[in-house]
Amino acid sequence: MANTSDQPDDVLIVALAARDLGALAALYDRYGRLAYALAYRILGEGEAAEDVVHDAYISAWRGAASYRRERGNVRGWLMSIVHHRAVDVLRRKTTFRPAPLEAAAERAAADDTAEAAERNVEHQTVRAALEGLPQAQRRTIELAYFGGYTHVELAELMGVPLGTVKGRMRIGLQKLRRALELQGTHREQSR
Amino acid sequence: MTHVTDELELYALGALTPMDRARVTAHLSECPACREQARAIDEVVQELPETLPGRETPGRLRDRILASARAELVAAGASRRDPRTPWTARVLRPALAVAVVMWLAVGAAAVVNENLSLSSQLRAVAAERAYYEAIVEGIRQGGRWWYMAGKDDWTGSGGTLIAPRAEGRPPFVVFHDLPALPQGQLYTIWLVSSDNTWVRGANFRPDGKGVQAVDVTAPIAGFDRCAVTIENSAWGRRAGPVVMESRIVAPAPQ
Numbered sequence: 001m002a003n004t005s006d007q008p009d010d011v012l013i014v015a016l017a018a019r020d021l022g023a024l025a026a027l028y029d030r031y032g033r034l035a036y037a038l039a040y041r042i043l044g045e046g047e048a049a050e051d052v053v054h055d056a057y058i059s060a061w062r063g064a065a066s067y068r069r070e071r072g073n074v075r076g077w078l079m080s081i082v083h084h085r086a087v088d089v090l091r092r093k094t095t096f097r098p099a100p101l102e103a104a105a106e107r108a109a110a111d112d113t114a115e116a117a118e119r120n121v122e123h124q125t126v127r128a129a130l131e132g133l134p135q136a137q138r139r140t141i142e143l144a145y146f147g148g149y150t151h152v153e154l155a156e157l158m159g160v161p162l163g164t165v166k167g168r169m170r171i172g173l174q175k176l177r178r179a180l181e182l183q184g185t186h187r188e189q190s191r
Numbered sequence: 192m193t194h195v196t197d198e199l200e201l202y203a204l205g206a207l208t209p210m211d212r213a214r215v216t217a218h219l220s221e222c223p224a225c226r227e228q229a230r231a232i233d234e235v236v237q238e239l240p241e242t243l244p245g246r247e248t249p250g251r252l253r254d255r256i257l258a259s260a261r262a263e264l265v266a267a268g269a270s271r272r273d274p275r276t277p278w279t280a281r282v283l284r285p286a287l288a289v290a291v292v293m294w295l296a297v298g299a300a301a302v303v304n305e306n307l308s309l310s311s312q313l314r315a316v317a318a319e320r321a322y323y324e325a326i327v328e329g330i331r332q333g334g335r336w337w338y339m340a341g342k343d344d345w346t347g348s349g350g351t352l353i354a355p356r357a358e359g360r361p362p363f364v365v366f367h368d369l370p371a372l373p374q375g376q377l378y379t380i381w382l383v384s385s386d387n388t389w390v391r392g393a394n395f396r397p398d399g400k401g402v403q404a405v406d407v408t409a410p411i412a413g414f415d416r417c418a419v420t421i422e423n424s425a426w427g428r429r430a431g432p433v434v435m436e437s438r439i440v441a442p443a444p445q
Contacts, residue, residue, distance in 0.1 A: 024260050028253055037246040050249050057256045061263070071230055076237035083240075087205050126241040144206040145239050151206045169200040177235045 005029060009074035016064035024061055031075055035082045041146050042086040052089060056082040083145070090148040129179035137172030140165060194222065199229045203236040339419065339435035345370065350435060352417045362407040369397040376421055381429060382409055383416035390414070394425045415439050
């Protein structure tokens with residue numbers, strides 16, 4: 001591979017399956033920051049986030065051959081691994097769980113303002129689409145995805161029926177999809 | 192077949208319990224219609240990390256990931272040479288720092304002294320160095336550890352039981368200078384509880400290296416001693432002599 005870091009994701013994932021360390025390094029350079037931000041947002045603690053990202057990348061290294069293009073792009077596949085691992089760790093370490101809604105909302109608010117200037121247009125666009133949702137839908141989605149709450153826990157925390165939690169997620173994600181499509185940032189399935 | 196369309200948002204957001212998640216995963220593996228819907232929802236959910244502010248990654252993280260992957264490559268090669276030994280026992284699980292440093296000081300020279308061509312010598316040194324880099328990397332990851340000094344004929348050998356800090360990683364023991372055993376005998380790592388119950392943690396034979404890492408299959412929580420014996424059987428109760436042991440001290444409460 002002439003210059004690994006310039007290769008598209010689909011090429012890198014094939015190289016990864018062939019045990020190419022350069023491909024692993026390139027995928028880390030490309031998505032490591034996003035992976036760490038996600039793990040940190042879920043766990044709220046640097047060392048645990050680092051361990052999760054490490055384990056996720058090694059898992060990808062071992063399982064690259066199982067990647068299926070038709071099920072999503074490489075970035076989404078990697079983030080999915082990071083997300084699952086981070087939520088697993090969070091659920092095992094119950095002391096990490098934020099005190100219900102207030103603490104989670106405070107943490108989200110702090111993240112809202114941090115380093116905003118560094119975000120590129122794409123980040124801002126996705127963020128704007130999420131912020132455009134009604135608060136109840138947005139909060140339900142954020143607490144599930146970033147807070148690691150199950151739908152049963154969310155129903156209890158928010159004092160609403162399970163069906164309401166499911167409905168908020170469904171409608172919220174549908175609106176998010178439409179907003180992203182309108183804004184033209186919904187990604188192609190490959191870089 | 193009961194479809195799972197009602198749960199796909201929960202699935203994509205990670206809001207199902209592990210049991211429900213497994214059930215949905217199983218269904219998706221055999222239902223193209225639900226799988227297509229799940230993929231469409233995943234596309235949206237996978238944008239959520241993009242809403243987060245950028246965060247600098249720890250500088251060491253990249254090196255740590257590459258060191259682990261590199262160690263697996265070396266281990267895979269080692270396993271091909273000796274399929275009897277699990278790769279985890281040959282490589283990844285890190286180690287006793289002193290032994291590593293000692294080996295790094297003298298080991299390379301020992302390898303070069305073998306009757307190999309120059310290129311073979313260099314390759315061998317590089318492989319061995321990667322092996323021990325992986326061990327050093329493991330030490331850097333931290334955790335708790337206890338050293339066991341060899342007794343009697345095993346004086347001069349020893350092992351460090353390491354409980355890694357990282358979630359999901361098994362405890363392991365890094366031995367140094369283990370004597371070879373006669374055919375039919377093996378080393379056994381035991382975890383011993385306060386009521387003197389002995390639980391077999393691993394069986395292994397020395398691989399001839401200066402330093403050897405062996406995973407312990409049982410968690411160490413609830414045990415207050417670790418011991419290594421020489422056994423004639425890979426199962427059953429302890430019968431052989433203890434050649435090294437250590438107390439396992441629980442961490443002080445915070």
